[in-house]
Every structure is written in C-alpha cells, then in structure tokens.
Amino acid sequence: MSDKIFREVLNAIQKRSPELLIFNDVDPDDFADVLKGLRRRTNYLERRSFRIHWFAPDKILKVVMPSQLHECVAAWLFEMITAARGQGLIPQAWDETIDIKPSPTYNNFIGEYAGSVKEADLTFIPRVGPERAQKAAFPSVVLESGWSESAEQLQRDARLWQVGSGREVRVVLHAKFYQPNQQNQVRLVLSINRARPGGHPTPAILPVPVDPPPNPSISLDEFYAGDCPPTMDPATHVPLDLARLRVRAAQEIEERGNIPAE
16 A cells, blocks of 8 residues: 555656645555655655645645645745835844744654644744754744645644644644636635634635735744744734735736636
C-alpha cells in the first residue's frame, strides 16, 4: 500500500498535477514509509515544492502541490506586513523577534495529535526567551492556501494546529479556491480560525460580496502568542486588506486561463 501511495504522490509532484491528493485510512507505518521515500535525498525531491499534512488520529494523508495561484495569498500577506510597517503599526523590533518562513515541517504536536505532521504555506514564528534568542516551539500565525475542501476538513486543519500546539498557534488562515465552474469562473474564500473567540466571519473574496464585511486584522498579541516584547502594544492590529487579496488572486486566476468569479 505504501508503494502505491508513494508512486501516486511522486507522479503528482513531478507533473504538478493534481495539485491536491488526499488518502484516507492510511496505516501509520505506510505513512512513515511514504514520508521516508519523499525525504530520501536520492529522489532529489527537495528541489520541488510540495506540502505534507498527516492527521495521525484520523489516519488521513494530504499532499499539496502549490501553484502560483495558491502562493499569491502568501505574497498578499507579506504585502500586509510591509504596509503595516510603513504605517508605523509594526515597530523596528519586529525584525529581531519574529521569523517568517514558508513551509517548515512541524511534527511536535501534543495530545491526541502526537505523531501528526504539518507544513503550512507561511508561518510566523515568535522568538522567545530572555534575549529572544530561541524560536518558539510552534508558529503563532499560519497560512494554508489551496483548492477548496469540506468544512469538516478545514476544521480538522485548524484543530490540529491549535489544539495540537496547546493553543500556541493563535490564528489559522485558510485561503480556499474553488475549481472552475461551467462558466470557467473560480471563487475564493478566506477563513480565519482564532484560538480565542472573536474576530470577523469568513469573508468571500471572489465574487465580491454585495455587502463586503470590514477588513479583518491580526493583533500583535496574536503574532507573539501572548508574549509581546515590552516595547510593543499587544492591542495593535495589523489590518488585512481584502481588496488587495482580491486583486492579486484575480490576476493569477486570469493567468491560468480562468475567470475570477463575479
């Protein structure tokens, strides 16, 4: 079984299609064999971009082959950070106290999620300790972008990050694109799951809502998982401009030969 899964994943990685694979009821030993094969240096897969998600309690393996369409959301989030810095919302100390990394592997989850593996598209990792010399065990904010999945699967993703980290992951953003419909239109929805109640509802990005909700935001308290440097105000919020995400996503959708949903 592990060889069959490995070959299917390898083929998708090499061809960049399909961009999402999901395997249910995978034996943990089979997953271990697949992961070992994907990490083997002689396969030269480190040169190719793919994300591994293993939900140990559910025995679900998900493999994502990110495309330019999916990665435009990470570019948008970087843009939001740059804009907030230009507005003076993010102070200079940010550079020395937060690491921003694409797709690092996390396999240190706790409790029922022990043994799980996650690779987000973008992670914000606060630095901790008296001199802020160490990285936190978990990121504080994560972004995952890809093709639409069920509400149950999205909730499973968020719970793994948040419950499996002991609530150290404060914000999980899911950007989900819907496969083109009969009119060749692609929809996009952004969901935001917070470890603490509150915040904005899930906004539709494409098509543009008739009554657009206010832009959501992420607080510095969330970025630092409750441990802001003393020179920062934890109540400061970094706004997320949904109109800019809409523009970036529409450009990538059109470059794929599709139409942004209207």
